[in-house]
Structure formats: structure tokens, C-alpha cells
Amino acid sequence: MTGKVTSITQVRTTARRRERQRSVNARTATTILVVVAMLLVVGVTAIISASSAVAIVEVSDRFYFLKRQLVGIGVGLAAMAVTSSIPYQTYRRWALWLFWISIALLLAVLAVGEVVGGSRRWLDLGPVNFQPSEFSKFAVVVALAAVAERKGRLLEDSGHFMGPLVLLVGLTGLLVMLQPDLGTTVVIGVAAFGVLLCSQAPLRYVIGSGMLALAAGATLAVSADYRMERIEAFLNPWADALGSGYQLVQSYFALGNGGLFGVGLGASRARWFYLPNAHTDFIFAIIGEETGLVGGLTVMLLFTLLAVAGWTVVRRAPDGFGRMLAAGITAWLTAQAAINIGGVLGVLPITGITLPLVSFGGTSVGVTMAAIGVLLNVAQQGRTEG
């Protein structure tokens, strides 16, 4: 009898706990969705302003980039709907397939890709262009998480730790560097670091490999003339304000012009051909100019909220794979946003990567939203620790 009574109490307790878990999960998912929606709105608004001058001159249609971005967002929404409803556990089985597809696409881009601005990043698929390195970020996170989970505590062995790392991250990084695209390589590295941080690998290995990657990145940065130039421009943009330092100096002018509250939507001066890539890599400068410190901090706050929500998902993930998946995606998005904004603010070298969900770029938005769909799926399965 008492056993039965106990069991009813247990059933109730379990039910209540499930109830609470569901509500926490829903809150996390909602937070992510709201943040994503707001970032998209901010991005679209900024693209209208930042791209119109260039659009009128180049294609005689001031909404050209807006239209293309809306298509990208549409595709992204569909992708997010799909990925958020696929149980993330499914990717365990497909992890290596995704990885090899990514490698194949990267090889394809090196073979037949379009060269834009000195690097080979795009696959021309008729009406749309596709940037395989965006997809690679996702593929590396999934594959690394799957392998790390399977290896479990074997990762305490340095051979087991280094093997997948070199294969998955190293090979992908190498192919991306051949484009060349250091920025994306760094993002992939940071995402892998996020995955490994939540694996069962010893912390010293994780941090050690992180340091190693950092050293490798620094070596790569100074290895090519154009990257060295970027570093110099980053260290002292005023030395060549009309040449290598030009973009950063113009970024400062835009942000300074914005001040506390901004010059108003559509009133950016930098967009009139002064700031190169105003609607892509440097969209944050336009946001800062038009909406001021207030707007810029708001965007940063949104990314911080996304990071904290991502961290919540990591904390509550039901298994190691989910935890590592969420950690990889969260690290990836945070790293990409931070590297982009850091470049705009002159605290990091300019690397030419987009501000996730905000910058113009169909592939970027599509892949980012698909990844957030995965994050949402992990979030839905979250449970209280212990």
C-alpha cells in the first residue's frame, strides 16, 4: 500500500517536473526565436539603407539586395522549421556523411568556384550562389560531436583526441584556407573548441589544442602578404588611411557620426560609397551610424541573449551529443558575430565574414537559421540536470 502511495506521489512529482521542464524548454526556445526574429528585422532594415546606393548604381534597383535577402530568409525559415522538427539524435547516423559532403563541396569550390575579391568561395548554381564553407561549419560541429560522443572517455588518450581533431577540423580548415578564407577557418576552430569543451576530453588537451590552433592561425595570418597587410591596417589604420586602412577608418567615421543615438534610419553617410561592403561585412557600422551606441549595444545584447540561451541549451541537453552540438553551434554563432563586430570596431583584423542573421548573404542566413533549428530541437528535449 505504502509502495503504491509512494508511487503515486512519485508519478505526480515526475509529472510536475516534466511540466516544469517543458515550460523552461519553451521559454528557452521562445527566447531564441525572438532574438533571431529581432536580428533578422535589424538586418533587413539595415540592408535597405546600406545597400540602396550601391544597388541603384549597379543594378538600377534600390531594393535588389533586400529582395535577395528576403529570399534567403524565406529559405532559412523553411530550413529552420525542418531542422527544429528533426530529432537531433538523427544526425549521429548522418554525421560522417554530412562531413564528407562538406569536404566534397569544398573541393568542388576549389575546382570550379567563382573568384570574388581574390578568393574562391562561391559555387555558381545558376540563379543562386552557394557558399560551401558556411555549410562546413555545421558539418564539422555535427561530425566532431558525434565522434567525440562515440569515443567518450577514450578522448583522455591523446591519440584518440588528436585523430578526429586533425581529420575533421584540420582537413576542413585546410580546404577553407586554400580558398583562402581565414575568418571562416577561425570560426570553425572556435566552434570545434566549443564542442571539445563539452566533451569528455581533458581540459588541458582542449585548451592546449586551442592554443596550438591560435598559434597556427597567427602563423597563417602573417604568412600571406595580403593578410599581413590586413594585420598592419588593423594595428594602425591611420598609417594608410586611403589604402589598406581605408575600410576601418571609414568604419570609425560611420560609428563616430552615429554617436549616442544615431543619425536616423536611412541617413547614413557611409553608405554613399565611402564604406566598402557596407551591406555585408560592415553592416554593423551602418547600424551604429544610423541608430548610434543605443542601436549597436542592442545588437550586442541580442547576440549575448542568444549566447546565454545557447548556453542554457547546452546545460540542459539530455545527452553528450546534444550538449556538444549545442555548444558547437553557440560557439560558432558567438565567434562569428564577435569576429565580425571586432573587425568593424578595430579590435580584431578584418577577416571578411558576415554578421550572422544581419549581414546580407543568402547562404549565410540559410545555414545559420538551419543551425539554429538544430539548437531549437536540442532545447525542446532539455531536462533538468541530475
Next chain:
Amino acid sequence: MAGRPPIRRRTARGRLVLFLFGLLSVWLGLGYRLFEVQVVRADEYREMGLNQRLTREVLAPDRGTIFDRDGNPLAMTIDSQTLYAMSDEVEDPTFVAQQVAAVTGRDWRALRERLIQGDGFVYLARQVEPEAAAKVLELDLAGVYSLEEPKRVYPQGAVAAHVVGLVDVDGKGLEGLEYQYDEILSGTPGEVVFERDRRGIPIPQGLRHVIPPVPGDDLVTSVNLTIQYAAYQACEEVREETDARACWVVALHAETGEVLAMAGAPGFDPERRIAEDGSTHLTNFVVRGMYEPGSTQKLITLAAALDTGTVGVDTVIPQVSDRIEINPGACRSPDDDIFGCFGDFSPHETVDMTVGEIFTRSSNVGTIKIAQRLPAGALVDYMERFGLGHPTGIDYSGEAPGLLDRPRDPHCNTCVPSAAIGYAVAVTPLQMAAAYAAIANDGVWTSPSLVSSRIGIDGKVSSFQPQTRRVVEPETAWVMRQLLAMVVSEGTGQLASIPGYRVGGKTGTANKLGDDGKYTDETVASFVGMAPIDDPKVVVAVVVDQPAYEYRTGGRAAAPVFADVMEAALHALGVVPDAVSS
């Protein structure tokens, strides 16, 4: 075994905290940096950015129009386009040069040369018609552009060229009224300060501060286009007929001193900036040219004698021969004229002549005899009163003062007699015209003027007031006019007569000084006169430089030009003909 999971959990928790710490610290750091850029250093960056965008452009004012007295434009500014190239953008200089040359009529080889030699901005064709520029731009040649550049045009061409003068290609006055009134005509440039985009085009939401240009004032001259045209035409004709080097005419309004016409041949094309004879000699002899007037000067000599009461018009001067020696034996010297031997134009017997006869027959000897009766210094005095030896003050740049140095020289005993008959002095055609106008205007000398008023952008008209002074008594002027009329009716100036009007005037034939300082057979033939003689309205002075020998006198070369111009003037001004009984 049992102890392991808690340790692992603690490790996992530690890593999670580390993860969160990493995420948050990144955004904290970036947030601080944003504050630094957008608040701490904002003013500095904002200022630098603004300076980069701000640009100023000069807004050229419209240059004023120059009108004749009836509102016909003599000089005006029209829209035109200037074609230029950025030489480094031009791909095929030969092709571009040929295409541009085909439309604009320029020499394509010269254009190609400029394109090849040029470093950046190269003029292809300045101030072409907008249609021609559009045609070139339609060809879509790489590196070829156009800009607006107003062009100064002169609807009357060479006819009024010596009045209005000309501007340089940038629209700056170089000569004539364009130079004299350059400041008034050119107005004040404006300025626009604006924020431009990187291509130089104004930013729609940007700053824009405009100081509009103030257009130049319009000038209304006293020139009558009909008379001006007649003067130019008559000069061209006489130059052709007599093979003269040049011909100059000035017509003054007798009462106001206003210039009704001022023309010369050879003229010049003020748009092409080249003289008709191919030279670059564009100066205005009427205002700047000095010559020895010869017999036309006798008007002043005689007026001085009459006005001072030295002689009357009927006073008989005895024993007037065809030669006179100022220094004994001068006429036997080879350089007779310099040592004081003066002769008449044609030989005649020694006779007694009245003052009137001396004037109408233009006797040099008689005139010198009259001048010798004048008080010392009186002749030069009267010449100055009549405006010789000083600029007349006309509103035209570079006016010559003439020369009275020699008759003023107390050590030169031949100079006053020389001056009495128009030698050893130098005058401008305008000075002579003004001197005769004083006789026409009952003895009051008036400074000649070209511009009668300026019209500001506000429509305000301001007029110029001439200077006047009495030179001789009205009676003297009246007598002189009768004598002038007789010169035309029965004396040396008969070719100056005009049917229907009583005309008065005086011929002048002055031998030109050669390079060796001796007088030559070449002459400056002139005629100065007025009509109608009882109440003169117009004074015309004509100077013909070096006509062929058979036309060498003022009566032959200059008087017919005078008649043409005066007739046109009388008709143009609607002067009622005299009731002439023949």
C-alpha cells in the same frame, strides 16, 4: 568507482561556467569598445568624416549683357558645353580624336597628340554648342565627358568689336568695354558647400549651403547700331577703295558727348580673337591711336584767335604767300620743315586774304600768321581747353593722352607755328571729335562716354553723368560753324556734303613722319565735321591711314566716309532736313 561521477559532474559544471564566462566576456569587451568609438572618440571621427564629405563648388555668375542704345545685344553669354577627356581612361586616342574632330571640326591630329601627351584632364573642344556635345557623348567614348561652360558671343561680330572688345576663353574681359567694365559685368561668384558621396555627387540627406552667385549688371551703351554698322561699312569700303592701311570713325552725339558709333577697319572677330587681316592687332585707334592732325587742328587755332578777339572773321591778313619762314633761310635748308619753313598744299600767288578765306582754303601760311598774332601761350592754352594733351575721360581702357610737349617748350620757336597747323602735336581721333563737338555744342566741351547706364539684377538703372566745361563763347562757336559749312560748300571738303542737310567740317592731310624722322609723302587723311550746321546733332571724325597717293588728302579719302556715316546718323536719329535752297 562510486566517487567518480560527482567529480566528473563538478568538472562538467566548471567547464560550463568557463563556457558562459567566455561568451559573456567577449560581449562585454566589444560593448566597451563600441562605447569608446561611438562616445569617447565620436566627435573626432564625426569631424573627420564630415571633412571628407564636404566640398565646395564655385557657382559662376552670369556675365552681364552689353546692349546698344536701343536694346540690341552687342555682347551676350549663352550656354555651351566643353568636351574634355580623362586621358588615362581613353582606350584608343586615335579613334576618340577622329570621332570628336568629326563632330566639332577640330583637327584630329592635334587632339590625338593632346590625348597621348596629356596626363589626366585634357580639353577636347571648349565651348561647343550643346547639340554637338550631345552628339559626341552619344558615341559613348570611354573617358570622354562634358561640362557646362558658358560662352561669350558677339551678335554683331566685327562691326561692334572695337566698342565691346572681347573676353578670354575663361570669360575674363581682355579689351574694350569687356575689360573696362569687367568687374561690373562679371558679378560675384557664388558658392555651394555640400556633402558629396564618393563619386562627387551630392548626398540627398547631406548638408547643403548655397550662396547664390550675383549676376553681373547689364550695360546699356550709347551706341546706335545703325550708325555703328554704317561706320564699319564705310571704313571697310574706303580701305578697299583707297588701299589704306586702316580707317577709323567715331560719331559723337553733339550735346551729350555720347559715342554713337566707334568703328575701325580692319576689324576683328571678337569670338575667334583674331583680326581680319590675320594679325592679333586688336587695339582701338580711335581711343588709343595718336597722329598729327594736320589742318583739322586749324579749327582750334582760329577759334582761339576769334575768342580772344585777336582777329575777326573778316580781318584781312595781308601778303599771304605760299611759303613762310620762321627762322631766316629755313626754306633753303634741305630739312626745311624742321627749321621752320612752312608751305601751302598747292602753290599760289601772294594775296591778301580774310581770316574766313584762310580757313576755308586751309591756308597754312595764313593760319600761322594768325597764330603769330595770338598772345604767347594762348594757342596751347586753347588746345588744352579743347581737350588735347589729356585723356578725354571716356570709359574705355587705355586711352592715350596725346602730346602737347613741343608747343609747350619755350625753347622751340617753330613748334607753336607747327601746332597752329596741326604738326608737332599728337591727338587721338576721339580728342578731335570731342573738340569739334565743343563747337557744335555752342562752345561747351563734354567728355565723351560709351556706357549710358547699367542695369542691376534688381532692375535698378544707374546713369553716368558726363563732365562739361565752357571752352569758347557761343558767338565764337557760331562763327566757326559758319566757316566749317563754307569748307564743305565751297572749300576743300565738298565731298562731305549730304543732300538735304547743311554740313560743316574740316579736312586734314598730315604727312607722316618716316622712320628717319623726316616727313614722307604718306599721309594721314582726316575729316571732322558736324550736321546740321545750325543746330548740330552729330559730330563725326574720320581718320584714314595711308591711303593711296591719288586719295591722299582728307577731302578725297576721308570726306566721303564722313558723308556716308553722317547721312546714316541723321536718318537714324530722325533729324529733320534743312530747308536747303540750292
